[in-house]
Amino acid sequence: MNKEIxxxxxxxxxxxxxxxxxxxKHSVKKNIGAHSIFLGQIRxxxxxxxxxxxxxxxxYEEMALEKMHEIREDxxxxxELTCMHVYHSLGTVNAGEICLFVFTSSRHRKVAMDACDELVERIKSELQIWGKEIFNDETHQWKVNN
Structure with a gap:
């Protein structure tokens, strides 16, 4: 399956x-029986x-998008997914706001849920996206993923 990046x-x-x-937008797709959604929020x-x-x-967008394309294809x-959508924030995201939206769709719930879980784990471990925590006192430090 060779899809565009x-x-x-x-x-x-x-x-x-x-x-x-x-x-x-997915309500018109009548072959979908389940969606699984993950929302990452800033704590x-x-x-x-x-x-x-x-x-x-x-x-580094080009490198991250190439890696995301590999993950997507995997x-x-x-x-057996009908759809897969991933959105990740760049720039500043305030506490309480959403920074990651992963959305998988399939005929059956287990497939959608398992794919969504694996996708989130791979995004967190394989995509080189860096987060700098900005504190109320205006100091900052690089975030450690966990």
């Missing part, structure tokens, strides 16, 4: 309107008495 990146937070519009962590107010995401070859 899709741009997964959006500037800033992923809005609730964007998420609901994405879901609504207001407290680290060394400083509170995270935002994370600033950066990446997931499509492993699972």
């Amino acid at each position: 899709k741009n997964i990146f959006v500037q800033g937070a992923i809005t609730p309107d964007f998420i609901s519009d994405s879901i609504a 207001e962590d407290v680290i060394d008495d400083r509170t995270v107010r935002a994370i600033e995401y950066t990446t 997931i499509f070859s492993k699972y």
Whole structure:
């Protein structure tokens, strides 16, 4: 399956309107029986008495998009999916806002759920996207993924 490389990146937070519009667009696809959705939200962590107010995401887009294309093709070859959508924020995303939206669709729930879980894990472990935690006191540090 040779598909074009899709741009997964959006500037800033992923809005609730964007998420609901994405879901609504799938109602015309009558062969879908299940969707699995993962939403990654910025936590207001407290680290060394400083509170995270935002994370600033950066990446080398061309390299990250090529890697995402590989992951996408792997997931499509492993699972019988109807659709797969991934959106990741770049730039500053405030605490409480959504920074990652993963959406898989299939005929049956287990396939959609398993594919979504694997996709999220692979994005977190394989995509080179860096997050700088910005604290309320305006100091910052590079985030460690966990």
